[in-house]
Amino acid sequence: MLLTLLDMGTMAMSMFPILQLPVLLVSLALLSPLSPAQGKGGFKCSAGISKHICLKDNYSKFELPKTEGVNMIYVSIDIDEVLRINDKDYSITFATYFNVEWVERRLFVDPEFAALHNSSKDQVLIPMNLEFVKDLWLPNIFIYNLKTYKVIDVLSKLAGLWIDTKKFVLYSQATHISFICPMSFDKFPLDQQRCMFRVGSYSYDSSKMIFITKKFGYSSKKSNSIALDYDITIEPLKDKDKVLDYGSLGNFSLSGFEMVLTRYVSTYIITYYLPSGLFVIVSWISFLIPMDVIPGRMALLVTLFLVLVNIFNTVTTNTPKAEGLTAIEAWMLACILFVFGALIEYAAILFKKQKYVSGQHRVNLKIVCKENYKYEVQEKSPANQAVTMQQLAEEYWRIDKFFLISFPI
Numbered sequence: 001m002l003l004t005l006l007d008m009g010t011m012a013m014s015m016f017p018i019l020q021l022p023v024l025l026v027s028l029a030l031l032s033p034l035s036p037a038q039g040k041g042g043f044k045c046s047a048g049i050s051k052h053i054c055l056k057d058n059y060s061k062f063e064l065p066k067t068e069g070v071n072m073i074y075v076s077i078d079i080d081e082v083l084r085i086n087d088k089d090y091s092i093t094f095a096t097y098f099n100v101e102w103v104e105r106r107l108f109v110d111p112e113f114a115a116l117h118n119s120s121k122d123q124v125l126i127p128m129n130l131e132f133v134k135d136l137w138l139p140n141i142f143i144y145n146l147k148t149y150k151v152i153d154v155l156s157k158l159a160g161l162w163i164d165t166k167k168f169v170l171y172s173q174a175t176h177i178s179f180i181c182p183m184s185f186d187k188f189p190l191d192q193q194r195c196m197f198r199v200g201s202y203s204y205d206s207s208k209m210i211f212i213t214k215k216f217g218y219s220s221k222k223s224n225s226i227a228l229d230y231d232i233t234i235e236p237l238k239d240k241d242k243v244l245d246y247g248s249l250g251n252f253s254l255s256g257f258e259m260v261l262t263r264y265v266s267t268y269i270i271t272y273y274l275p276s277g278l279f280v281i282v283s284w285i286s287f288l289i290p291m292d293v294i295p296g297r298m299a300l301l302v303t304l305f306l307v308l309v310n311i312f313n314t315v316t317t318n319t320p321k322a323e324g325l326t327a328i329e330a331w332m333l334a335c336i337l338f339v340f341g342a343l344i345e346y347a348a349i350l351f352k353k354q355k356y357v358s359g360q361h362r363v364n365l366k367i368v369c370k371e372n373y374k375y376e377v378q379e380k381s382p383a384n385q386a387v388t389m390q391q392l393a394e395e396y397w398r399i400d401k402f403f404l405i406s407f408p409i
Contacts, residue, residue: 078219205250
C-alpha cells in the first residue's frame, strides 16, 4: 500500500511539476510516525500506549484529584549543596532534588499488575515516561521569595515521574534554586540570619490543598562541602509559619524549612579586630615617649591613624549594607577615635610648650621720660612667675600619665 502511494506521488510530480512540493510534504507527513504523546488519546487508556497504568478516558488535568475533599501534597527537599550565599542581593542558592508527591485516585492501574507488585512489603515505584506529565494534573506550586528556579540539563532536563500501584505519584526535578532572604546586618560580623524557604499553592487555600513537608535537609551528608562564610543549620518551620493568612482569599498551607546562618567570626577577628586593636595599644605607648621627641612620637601616631583609616575604608567597602553602622564599623570608628585622641593630646602639649617658649622670649619694654629724653627700659618678669623647663616637663609627664591610664579604662 505504501509503495503504491509513493508510485502515485512520483507519477503526479512527473506530470505536474507545480504540484511537486505539496505532494512531497504530504508524503513525508504520511511516512513520519507520531510520538506516543502526540497520539489522539495521549496516555488515555483507550489509546493503548500505557497498558499497566493509564489515564481514564474522562480524566481532566484541569480538575483537582479531589474536588470535594482536601488534597494532600507532600514536599521533599533533598539539598545536595548550598552553592552561594550573597549578602549583596540577599539571596541563597542551593542545589536540590525537589520532589512533590500526591495521590491521584483517577488513575487506572491494571489489577494483575497491581497484584504482582503488591506482594512486596515495601512501596514499589514504577518509573513512567516523562511525557506522561503533559496529560497529568500537577499542583500549582508557588515558592515564596523565589528568585530563580533552574532545572539542570544534561542531554535532557533531569526530571522523573514515578507512580506506584496505590496511585501515589512522585514527580522529581534536579534543580538550582535561588530565593531571597531578608537579612539584617546591624550586628555584622556577629550576625545570625534566619531564612525561611516556603512552598505552597498559588491559588488553592487550605480547604482544598494542604502541604506537608515529608523530608528536608541534606540528602547524603551532614554539612556543606563548599566553604562558605556561614555555618548552616536547617530546622523545620514553626507552626505559625506553616499557615499564611491572605485575608479574603483564605488561609494558605505552607511547607518547607528554615535555614539558620551563623557567620564564622574567626576570619574577621584575625583580619580586622586583632590588628586594629593592637594599633590602638601601640598608640598608647606614645604616651611613654618624651614630649621633646617630636618626630618619633608624631610619626608613630600619624602612621597609625592613616593605617586605621585605610582599614576602615576596606571594611565599609566589603561590609553588607545596613540601616546604620554595623558592629565592625563601630569598632573601627572607636579605634580611629582613640588614636585621634592621642594625637589631639600631643598637639595640646606642643601648643602649651610653644606658648611657654614664646612667653620666655617676650621682651617687656617701658618708655621712661627723664631730662627731656625718652628711654626704652626692659622689664624682667618677677622671679616667682618664672617656670623652669624641668617643672614644665614634669607637668607634661603628669598629663601623659593621666591619658595612659584613662584610655585603657
